[in-house]
Amino acid sequence: MHLMLRVQQDDPVAYELLIQTYQMRLIRFLQNLVGSESSAEDLAQDVFLRVWRARKGYQPTAKFATWLFHIAHNVASNAVRDRKRRKEYQVANPDPNQSAVLSIEQMAVASTGAMPIRKLDKAERADMVRLAVESLNDRQREAMLLSKFEGLCYQEIADTMELTVQAVKSLLSRARVNLKVLLEPYLDYGQLPGTQLPGTQSPSTQSPEASAELPKEQE
Amino acid sequence: MNSEFDDEALVAYLDGELDAEQTQKIDQQIATHPDLRDRIKQLRMTWDLLEELPVDPPSPRFAETTLEMAALSSAAEQKSGLRLLFSNFTRIVIVAIPLLFLAGFVVSRINQSRIERQLLRDLPILVDWRSLSNIDSLEWLEVLVSEPGLVPAFNDVELGLVGDGAVPIPLNGRREWVKKLDAADRGRLSVNLREFQQREPSRQSELRKIVESIYSDPATKQTYLAAARSYELLLQKQSMTQRSSLFDLPLENRKSELLHLISSYMAEQFAKKIPTADATAIESWAENMQLKYTIVHGHYDALKDVNMDLHANLAGCEIKMADFEDLASRMSPEARNILHGLNSTEAYVDTLVYWIRALTYPNEASGERISTEKLKELYMKLSGSQQDQVDLLQPEQAKSSLRKLSKPRAVLQTTES
Numbered sequence A: 001m002h003l004m005l006r007v008q009q010d011d012p013v014a015y016e017l018l019i020q021t022y023q024m025r026l027i028r029f030l031q032n033l034v035g036s037e038s039s040a041e042d043l044a045q046d047v048f049l050r051v052w053r054a055r056k057g058y059q060p061t062a063k064f065a066t067w068l069f070h071i072a073h074n075v076a077s078n079a080v081r082d083r084k085r086r087k088e089y090q091v092a093n094p095d096p097n098q099s100a101v102l103s104i105e106q107m108a109v110a111s112t113g114a115m116p117i118r119k120l121d122k123a124e125r126a127d128m129v130r131l132a133v134e135s136l137n138d139r140q141r142e143a144m145l146l147s148k149f150e151g152l153c154y155q156e157i158a159d160t161m162e163l164t165v166q167a168v169k170s171l172l173s174r175a176r177v178n179l180k181v182l183l184e185p186y187l188d189y190g191q192l193p194g195t196q197l198p199g200t201q202s203p204s205t206q207s208p209e210a211s212a213e214l215p216k217e218q219e
Numbered sequence B: 001m002n003s004e005f006d007d008e009a010l011v012a013y014l015d016g017e018l019d020a021e022q023t024q025k026i027d028q029q030i031a032t033h034p035d036l037r038d039r040i041k042q043l044r045m046t047w048d049l050l051e052e053l054p055v056d057p058p059s060p061r062f063a064e065t066t067l068e069m070a071a072l073s074s075a076a077e078q079k080s081g082l083r084l085l086f087s088n089f090t091r092i093v094i095v096a097i098p099l100l101f102l103a104g105f106v107v108s109r110i111n112q113s114r115i116e117r118q119l120l121r122d123l124p125i126l127v128d129w130r131s132l133s134n135i136d137s138l139e140w141l142e143v144l145v146s147e148p149g150l151v152p153a154f155n156d157v158e159l160g161l162v163g164d165g166a167v168p169i170p171l172n173g174r175r176e177w178v179k180k181l182d183a184a185d186r187g188r189l190s191v192n193l194r195e196f197q198q199r200e201p202s203r204q205s206e207l208r209k210i211v212e213s214i215y216s217d218p219a220t221k222q223t224y225l226a227a228a229r230s231y232e233l234l235l236q237k238q239s240m241t242q243r244s245s246l247f248d249l250p251l252e253n254r255k256s257e258l259l260h261l262i263s264s265y266m267a268e269q270f271a272k273k274i275p276t277a278d279a280t281a282i283e284s285w286a287e288n289m290q291l292k293y294t295i296v297h298g299h300y301d302a303l304k305d306v307n308m309d310l311h312a313n314l315a316g317c318e319i320k321m322a323d324f325e326d327l328a329s330r331m332s333p334e335a336r337n338i339l340h341g342l343n344s345t346e347a348y349v350d351t352l353v354y355w356i357r358a359l360t361y362p363n364e365a366s367g368e369r370i371s372t373e374k375l376k377e378l379y380m381k382l383s384g385s386q387q388d389q390v391d392l393l394q395p396e397q398a399k400s401s402l403r404k405l406s407k408p409r410a411v412l413q414t415t416e417s
Helices: A002-008 A012-034 A037-053 A064-085 A104-111 A122-134 A138-148 A154-161 A165-187 B007-014 B020-032 B034-052 B062-085 B089-111 B114-121 B123-127 B138-146 B171-179 B183-198 B201-216 B218-236 B240-248 B251-272 B276-297 B302-310 B321-330 B333-341 B345-360 B372-381 B384-392 B395-405
Strands: A117-119 A191-193
Touching: A002 A012, A002 A037, A012 A037, A012 A064, A012 A138, A012 B062, A037 A064, A037 B062, A064 A138, A064 A154, A122 A138, A122 A165, A122 B034, A138 A154, A138 A165, A138 B034, A154 A165, A165 B007, A165 B034, B007 B020, B007 B034, B020 B034, B114 B123, B114 B171, B114 B183, B123 B171, B123 B183, B123 B201, B138 B201, B138 B218, B138 B251, B183 B201, B201 B218, B218 B251, B240 B251, B251 B333, B251 B345, B276 B321, B276 B345, B321 B333, B321 B345, B333 B345, B372 B395, B384 B395
Parallel strands: none
Antiparallel strands: A117 A191
16 A cells, blocks of 8 residues: 555656556456456556556555455456457367366366376466366456455455455355365366376275266356 | 355355354364365365466566556646646647656656666666776776776777677667667676676765766766776786785775786786897897806806796896896886886896796797697707707707797897807
8 A cells, every 4th residue: 555655646666666566466367357368468557557547546445455456357347348249258268279188078077076087297287277267257256366366355355346245255155166176186186087097096986075066157 | 064054154264254153163063073174174275276376477578568658648648638728829839848858758767667777877887897896986997097008908808898888878879779789798787787786885876976977078988998997807817816905905005006917917918029129138138147157157157047047036046136127227118117017126027037038938928838849840850050059058048949940030049159
């Protein structure tokens, strides 16, 4: 907040520091909402410009991050709506060849325990987590990002997304349970559907609880 | 599954969003219900796994371009505000021009990141970093400039200059200049900037003052830079201990040490190509010495004495200090000037001995060494009578004569010949 108060006084150095402080977080947030790195950078730039233009009206009553991510929420929502309107919106990474390891369908099958699995390396794990996050709906994903990476409390997330606290609670609960269903087979074993290490048995086949259904969109 | 708590409650519990009473209930249940503990553990581990979510860093110019856009946005806002305020065209022009200048200034100011701004501001220091980092005060630089022997003597060694070393004065020009640098120069610039930043703030500001003074007068700028660069080259020839002891000296003592270093260097250069007049002076002096000490000792070979015994040890030689002074007086003003700059009697004698040896063994002085095989080869090329003459010489003199034969110019005749 201290930085933003300096920005309010037209201090360009403070503004530069503010950008450097939040650029990575903002780009990650937008990238996971709109799905493209270059678009995310453009949108992040738009967010920072809006901060600059709105600096005089900034009220230091709430956490600065809440204000910043509220702006980002609006920018991202507009971007997603425009894309849908232009019918250009695609699920991020629609090309199955782009995914180094597996598709969300494969993950869903894996969660039923019907596929053998193998050990994942770091890049594969990252890819798997990305796919699981992409499988959440927009609002679950946004609430998850604000809670997990920005450390906002439910009230702050509610302010950012213009929802009630109860709605946020529900969104985060479903997001976490859905992720758990998809990622559960790999939590203990770091395994990937499709193959099985020689002499090993799929952990999923050993656990009846793992046979959960593929999470459905609940909104 | 424990039915008392739904997923929403457990997630809120993990997020620290439950009130104290509910939290305590779950805490108690966890202790007694392993299935509840497992559910919570799975939910937490799922959340932890999100740390693996890949993050792409922003492009390197992200902050810079955002600042540029903000600056342009501000300029546009100012202009649109003016339109509302003034309807008279002339008044718009009168007010808009300085405002546009101001906007341009703002744009150019926030255009550069802080690091880039520092790099451009301190570019003259960073480009000449190796040279200027040796200059601890403007006063010392003045001493270097006033030392005529310094500048022309050293211009042939690597200086570590970035680019061509010719930094433009306007900041915009500097930016363009930096853009044109190749990768190696940019890397060097970056290393120099880091080293500069590691210096004490007081030292940094002292260097800025020095450079400001150098660049304030275009007419003398090159002279000052050349002096600093030559000084760096001179220092490169010294050991680390010599360098640091030089830096520790008070200005006056450092000045005489500097003179000594220059003279030593020049003596070295002088030995590589001794002028004919000086070579003749040395030969004539050697003959005198021979005459003088032959009277005392019978046969006396002054050059042999110098070469074999006196080198760095005057006490072991017949030739006395007065004899060396006599030799110096016979030499050219250039040679005497070099000798004059040396700061000790030992260095004075050493230098004269060095020159005598350079004449006796020219290959040695020029850094070359002739092997015994090569000497034999030279000997075999001589005519029979020449070989007879060489056979009569002492071994050292024979070698000296053969060495001279390997050079086109044999400046010194042996005493026997």
